[in-house]
Amino acid sequence: MFTLPQKESRMTTACPDSDSIQGLASNKGDGLERECSRKPDQKPLKFYGVGDPAAVLPSSSPYLSSRGSVIKWFWDSAEEGYRTYHMDEYDEDKNPSVILLSPLCPQLSQSDMLHVEPALLQYPDWRGHLFLREEVARFLSFYCRSPAPLKPENVVVLNGCASLFSALAMVLCEAGEAFLIPAPYYGAITQHVYLYGNVRLVCVYLDSEVTGLETRPFQLTVEKLEMALQGANSEGVKVKGLILINPQNPLGDVYSPGELQEYLEFAKRHELHVMVDEVYMLSVFEESSGYRSVLSLERLPDPQRTHVMWATSKDFGMSGLRFGTLYTENRAVATAVASLCRYHGLSGLVQYQMAQLLRDHDWINQVYLPENHARLKAAHTYVSEDLRALGIPFVSHGAGFFIWVDLRKYLPEATFEEEELLWRRFLENKVLLSFGKAFECKEPGWFRLVFSDKTHRLRLGMQRVRQVLQGQPQLADGAPPRQIQEPRGPHR
Amino acid sequence: MFTLPQKESRMTTACPDSDSIQGLASNKGDGLERECSRKPDQKPLKFYGVGDPAAVLPSSSPYLSSRGSVIKWFWDSAEEGYRTYHMDEYDEDKNPSVILLSPLCPQLSQSDMLHVEPALLQYPDWRGHLFLREEVARFLSFYCRSPAPLKPENVVVLNGCASLFSALAMVLCEAGEAFLIPAPYYGAITQHVYLYGNVRLVCVYLDSEVTGLETRPFQLTVEKLEMALQGANSEGVKVKGLILINPQNPLGDVYSPGELQEYLEFAKRHELHVMVDEVYMLSVFEESSGYRSVLSLERLPDPQRTHVMWATSKDFGMSGLRFGTLYTENRAVATAVASLCRYHGLSGLVQYQMAQLLRDHDWINQVYLPENHARLKAAHTYVSEDLRALGIPFVSHGAGFFIWVDLRKYLPEATFEEEELLWRRFLENKVLLSFGKAFECKEPGWFRLVFSDKTHRLRLGMQRVRQVLQGQPQLADGAPPRQIQEPRGPHR
Structure with missing residues (x-):
């Protein structure tokens, strides 16, 4: 997302979407994931890279453990973009932008959303109150189009998918083990x-x-998955699972049912857990994209190792509400995650609110989703047409809040240093994009542009993008690389 | 706490207080903290014990990592009491008891408690919204009687003190390092x-x-702290901090300002962090107990290593609301904990509610605390008089929700096996106490009895305690050990 500062006179800009903030987070890491961020001009190209966040060398504090210093480093390194945003936020009715919120606020403000009773204020079942897990099971059955009703006992609720990734990593892996993830990917998962x-x-x-x-x-192909898995194994790295983000972030792409099935079969062959992050499940604004939840498949190849994640942070634009959920048939995994939920619990009052929100399928179907999708589509159309007019290639398939933009021709050299310099030029012109390195993209010059914003802000943002690019020397071969495709119908 | 099941015909009982549930959690651990739970009849007595939760040998799952299996084990081992409670809960207006809740529910139900605006629904400052941290600083300044106003920038809010312990352990210690803790202690901290x-x-x-x-x-004396520290060092265990619970759980005791100062000086000498858990700070119902928050001290010996914890779970009886806070002057520690708060965040809507609640000093001073303290005092008086009538010695000093009860004379042998047998006899008679081993008490036969309940339930509970004890053979020397004291005035 690019959003725009209130005061034109101040240098800086903002992005209230932590995706982008996370992008910034990975940015300062000179030593972060060195394997992952190797330059593409090194031959031969590797098809995989083993991340090593411990390679970070933070300034040590006499008060912190070494791991505490690494943890603090992740905060400090996010500060530039984050602070910049908060210091000089584009402020319009105190709403820093996400277009999905306007229909939600009145819905959440209804008087039946506030319900206080002692049971909600006492120690909960750490898996989540049963009334909420029942509602989540009904909600997912309907919106994931599951062939049979999903079961409340397979649901664990907690305060967001960040926590869920943390808990799953703990209970599925020993320290030092690994998950496969197709890159580019939402960098915060690191x-x-x-x-x-x-x-x-x-x-x-x-x-x-x-x-x-x-x-x-x-x-993503199974061949690439196989090669990465073999490569990691050959380095002695034990891989325990595969993370799939569907719809994909930052590509805005979706996997076809056939592809999904292939990836799941691959995982089954190698006894890998699959964590399917469907956090943009309801943000598919092009019907033709053919999105299908993994829970809609007739038969999961390895249901005991298939774990589905969903949250309200994206589809309901409520990252600050802190609600996420796991769906898994594996009792051991559900129980182990629940045991960690004492550290990821959400208020009983919020559990009540979430049940109320998710229960109201009429409102979701007739009011919220149509409006949400129409707004996303309009914003996407606006930005994609502007990009076309600028002759900028991009990838986008009708899902998510972002367009994956190819600015390679604006880099004097194909390096991540030049990518960061271009990012800084945007930032100086008060528009914040997320650069590809933050998503572990191996080709320098890709940027994620979030479009889920209001039209006049998009217009201002695109103007600023244009200003920066027009001041930037272009490579002689400025034509879009031939394979970059624009939004289109369902793929296999 | 002992609470009482709804259906007299069913075997079982309940405790809605997770303290007790945690008590149960540690119970099944045959291998848990072996060092800690050595029998007192082994000579010579050690003055310390190094816990080793990894000594747990859970049944392994093909789907979980070894640490995942340990994590799951903690859940499974809590199941007996927890499930028993939830299956056959004492249900009265669906309120499983805590006496503090009745004045709170109307307060939280007021219409100004529901406020929805986009900023509350978007990615927060992970330290907590500034409006809430400002309110927490004001609240703690007032109720901790700090000599100077406390600062919002030293506050981090998150979803409870369990999470805070988890985060502090990560950022202050390397894996395998340790904290000192006086035992008996609230066993969930393990x-x-x-x-x-x-x-x-x-x-x-x-x-x-x-x-x-x-x-x-x-x-607790400094001599004992010194001996435990030296002992741990001599075993090659690196100690990084000291945990103090004040008012103490399960003793219901408070440290005098002089004692606090001594412990803090001890920690400073050894460069130990001190985590002061003041989660029962407002539940001191005997003025004469002389409780003082560590934040009221004129001068902290080592402010950079002093970290104060508070939550609404006990003082406002709202363990299900999930609100806790850290106060520390150490910027590195605050930042590192904040970095982990992406996994411990609480909803923006709850942050608003908490600010509203904590802001209302008039209601807290004039309505809530007087009523709360009067109820606690009445319940304490009722139970302690009953214990006296039964000739049962106990420790209690006018703070917290519990009485630390000496049932040693009812154990045929001074072993933890006998302690557990007695606990089971209570459970079979549908009354749930927490046994001393769950608190790492080294003397078998101590039980924690939670009294924060309604009178008729206390009466029924005490009847059942009496029934069990009257059926239990008593040791010949049934007189209370001479040193056990009853509630009294301020100590040094």
Whole structure:
């Protein structure tokens, strides 16, 4: 997302979306995930990279443990963008922008949303109150289109998917073990599995170039998964699971049911857990994209190792409400995660509110989702047309809040240093994008542009993007690389 | 706490207070904290014990890591009491009892408690919204009687003190390092510092017997702290901090300002962090007990290593609301904890509610606390008089929700096996106490009895306690050990 500062006279800009903040977080890490961030001009290209967040060398504090210093480093390194944002926030009715909120606030303000009774104020079942887990099961059954009703006993609720990644890393892996993840990916997951769990990510690098069996840029194939897994194994890294984000962040892409099935079969062959992060499940604004939740599949290849994550942070634009949920048929995993939920619990009063919100399918179907999707689509159309007019290639498939933009031709050299310099030029012109390195993209020059904002702010933001790019020398071959495709219909 | 089941015909009982549940949690651990739970008849007595939760040998799951299995074990081992409680809860207006709740529910139900605005629904400052940290600083300044106003920038808010222990363990210690803690102590802390942080507790064993410089049973002295620290060091265990619970759980005791100062000086000499858990700060119902918050001291010996914890779970009887706070002058520690707060965040809507609640000093001073203290005092008086009538010695000093009861004379042998058998006899008679082993008490036969309940339930509970004890053979020397004292005025 790019949002725009209130006071034109101050240098800086903002992004209230922690995705972007996380982007910044990974930015300052000279030593962060060195393997992952190798330059693409090093030959031969590796198809995977084993992250090593411990390679961070933070300034040590006499008061903190070494791991405490690393934890603090992640905070400090996020500060530039975060502080900048909070110091000079674009403030309009005190709403820093997300377009999904306006229909939600009145809904959450209704008097039946405040309900206080002693049972809600006392120690809860750490899995979540039963009334809420029942509602979540009903909600997911309907919106994931599960072939059979989902069960409350397979639901664990907690304060967001960040916590869920943290808990799953702890209970599925020993310290030092790893999860596979296709890259580019939402960079904050690096911290989520590492800070508490000491679990690393093995990047499965995806390319913009389309070759062989691939049908689109950055396509994940089983071949790439196999190669990354073998590569990690050959380095002695024990891989325990695979993380799939669907719809994908930052690509805005969705996996077809056939693809999903292939990835799940791959995982089953290697006895890998699969964590499917469906946090943008209801933010598919192009019907034609053919999105399907993993819970809609007729048959999961390995249900005991398939764990589904959802939250209200994106689909309901409520990252500050702190609500996330796990769905898994594996009793041991559900119980172990629940045991950690004493550290990730959410208020009984919020549990009540969430049950009220999720129960109201009429409002969600007839009011919220149509309005949400129409706004997302309009904003997406506005920005994508502007990008086309600028001759900027991009990837986007009708899901999520972002467009994955190819600014490679604006980098004098294909390095991450130049990528960061361009990012800084945007920042100086008060527009904040997230650069590709924050998502472990292996090709310098890609940026994630969040479009879930109001039109006049998008207009101002795009103007500023244009100003920066027009002042930037372009490579001679300024034509878009041939394989970059624009939004289109369902893929296999 | 003992509470009483609804259906007299069913075997079982209940305790809605997770303190007790935690008590149960430690119960099943045959291998849990072996060092800590050695039998007192082994000579010579050690004055400390190094906990080793990893000594647990849970049944392994093919789906979980070894640490995941340990984490799950803590859940499973709590099940007996927890499930029993939830299956057959004493249900009266669906209120499982805590007497503090009745004035709170109307307060929290007021219409100004529900406030929804976009800023509350978006990614927060992970330290907590500034408006809440300002309110917490004002609240603690007033109720802790700090000599100077406390500062919002030293406040971090999160979803409860369990999370705070977890975060502090991570950022202050390397894996395998330890904190000192006087025992008996609130047993759940074992899990809080271990499950994520892999930090152990070194118990500083306290005795019921009063000797030498001690003025009361279970008195903590600097000499005992020094011996435990040296002992741990001699075993190669690196101790990084000291945990003080004040008012103490399960003793219901408070440290005098002079004692506090001595412990803090001890910690400073050894460069130990001190975590002061003041979660019962407002539950001191005997003015004469002389309670003082550590934040009221004129001068902290080592302010950079002094970290104060408070929550609404006990003082406002709202364990299900999930609100806790850290106060520390140490910027590095505050920042590192804040960095972990992405896993311990609480909803923006709850942050608003908490600010509203804590802001209303008039209601707290004139309505809530007087009523709260009067109820606690009445319940305490009722139970302590009943105990006296039964000839049962106990320790209690006018703070907290519990009385530390000496049932040693009812054990045929002074073993923890007999202690557990007696506990089971209570459970079979549908009354739930927490046994001393759950608090790492080194003398078998002590029980924690929670009295924060309604009179008719207390009456029924005490009847059942009496029934069990009357059926239990008593040791010949049934007289209370001479040093056990009853509630009294301020001590040094």
